[in-house]
Amino acid sequence: MTEDIKDIEALELRDLYRDGASAELLALIASVHAEDIARLLGELEDDAALWVYRQLPSELASDVLIELEGVRREFIVSAISETELVEVIEEMDSDDATDVIAELPSEDAKKVLDGIDEEGSLEVQKLLKYADDTAGGKMQVELVSVSGDMTVRQAIEVVRERADEVENLTNLFVVSGDARLEGVVPLTKLILAKEATLVKDIADKDFNKVTTDVDQEEVARIFQRHDLLSMPVVDDSNHLVGRITIDDVVDVIEEEIFEDFYKMASLNTGERVSDNPGRSFKMRAPWLMLNLATAFMAAGVVKVFEDTIASLVILAVFMPVVAGIGGNAATQTITVMVRGLALGEIGLGSARRVLIKETLVGVSNGLLIGVFAAIISYFFGGNIIIGLVIFLAMTGNLVIAGFSGAVIPLLLRWRKLDPALASSVLVTTFTDIGGFFIFLGLATIFMRTGIL
């Protein structure tokens, strides 16, 4: 996405830190959004970041902490005092507080839970039970619930009491005496109803809800399909335990798409740009080791044709061209496939059509690129026969690229695995092996038959 012009730079904050100019700092950041402050903190050295963070008023400090990324958040949380941390956490919604506390060493988490007010502490302890990528992990306990036997006037009184605490309120939830979820009342209906009407008479009985264990992807899908703004979360016995709001769902959607592309690039989905070098190294090394294995499989193909290359070294010059373009064509195909499958634009039912299409695209691009490759190779010291070999190999390899780039994501989906596991490493193995094999194989045949 495009750049945002910032008026403040990390440099200025660094200067203020050196001068200990606390008042100037507060004046400077008065109109800066928490997200930008979080980014500036990410750019500062530890001591400067800590100093800046400590000057923030507690509500802002709370927003900034939520926005801070991985290691920087860990650092700030571990560097400030327990009292400071408690103060900051008390400003948070239950879901954000839970996220921060979940990252603490258990000793520290316990201290913070003892420090914050009892109601908040109980809420967080309940939320800590749920896996982060489930409805339970994404919900907040701040919501407005009313009894179906209340009048609209009474319900409005409940809204009045809770309005400060519950952000982006769009629905009231109707619960029975034992907290079982019975219905949903959109604010619009509440406004339009007569004050003496009973809440149960205006409540929607047919509404979307999820249990705490539902995967966050499924939650996001329900929100998108039904254009929801919030959704109640219930336990196995239909007791209302929380609500998920659309702003949390937006984050889930972003996270899920980026996870797909991380998988395609052979990255651990937990890696972040702010990770330290050691952590990034550990996360990427296993994938590169896997890549080393696949690369040597392709090298094994070249090895088979050592004699052919020995008698015509120019083949070694053109060989990576055929393999490389195949790899990029395959990456194009899997990217289109992963997007289409993720957004539900295609399903397994479209498999045949998509496979035919990608094979045809491979043939056409192969013919086109093959002709140009053959011509260029002539100026690189090739001859007409070598040009023909390049043309045929390029066409063949782009067909392999199109077909394997389409079929592997489909097979993964069919086996109920993530299509994004069709990583570049995997698919380029096919195009490397295919490219080397067809190109060097054809050259060998042409040489043995005396054509080349």
Added chain:
Amino acid sequence: MTEDIKDIEALELRDLYRDGASAELLALIASVHAEDIARLLGELEDDAALWVYRQLPSELASDVLIELEGVRREFIVSAISETELVEVIEEMDSDDATDVIAELPSEDAKKVLDGIDEEGSLEVQKLLKYADDTAGGKMQVELVSVSGDMTVRQAIEVVRERADEVENLTNLFVVSGDARLEGVVPLTKLILAKEATLVKDIADKDFNKVTTDVDQEEVARIFQRHDLLSMPVVDDSNHLVGRITIDDVVDVIEEEIFEDFYKMASLNTGERVSDNPGRSFKMRAPWLMLNLATAFMAAGVVKVFEDTIASLVILAVFMPVVAGIGGNAATQTITVMVRGLALGEIGLGSARRVLIKETLVGVSNGLLIGVFAAIISYFFGGNIIIGLVIFLAMTGNLVIAGFSGAVIPLLLRWRKLDPALASSVLVTTFTDIGGFFIFLGLATIFMRTGIL
């Protein structure tokens, strides 16, 4: 994202089409969501899809048309009669109607605009002026505006009149006599206020708004930063012209992230999985031609070392290993960078830190992978000196991969371009050239000095 278990398959619809079993069709799809019907239509042949579409009740037909992808939507729209199309479009919100009409040939668009009711027609004509990727292109004209001098009771009456027409109503907009935007009243405030209170006394005066020309990415950013549910859109003179709702923003966010990854994979952002082969061919061919040019640049490097390879053919076997792993390591780095820059986790201020980090990750992975590559090469017929060359070249190339994978997105951001333009094609050019040059160059030096 994961698979959704569907109860209906395209096959069943095809059978119903053959039998002309209209009533069975309607019974079958009664509880199926529009999005799923759209996907099923995408899997059917033209005639079957058209038949199924024509059986749908007009409200459902309207929802399905919005969900249909590219070519399939074009086909349905061109195949149904003008009267059918008018009926379907009349069911849509103004923003969706505009999207469909914008795709029609201008002759047909005019006929449809004449066919739908006059108010709707005027709204759509207004919206057609705006580029699709701006606030004007994303907004809908369905909203509730009130005068600041109205009482809360009067405002509630306005809500009552408009409630059916305006979906996901969360805010009223306060306008002056000449339709200039003066404030925003969240529904919560409306509920809690006394009936005789004047609207202007409870309106927020400090609120977010955009003009029609603001880019959709910027709109999405404002929504995310401020956790908005809807935002008013004004013209240059601050006249209220529409509102954007969070559900449209969710689509924008998805689109923008996928665009980044399309760019990284050297794809035209307009390509869809449902495109026909000819269109996909035309969209991908230019990128592969560019790739052909960069691939021959790398081949030029190999060409320089033809003599070296001639005297030691095994080098041709290992050469693609060094280049290939460099390419994948570079892809890992740019993926992490593009995500971090897109989500604002890093900015230009972090450039130095990130470059040092990625270089360090490159060195460490290079040393690790280099050792294993050297060992494996021994079993492929290499010797200790060749192993050393591989080790050194792998280390050098993974440093190039880390550095170029980090610096190119940063340079693009610095030049106010999209970091995602740091495509695999571009970055693998560096790692191909770097890999071939270091590997073959070192081998040549070692040979000339008699070590190899």
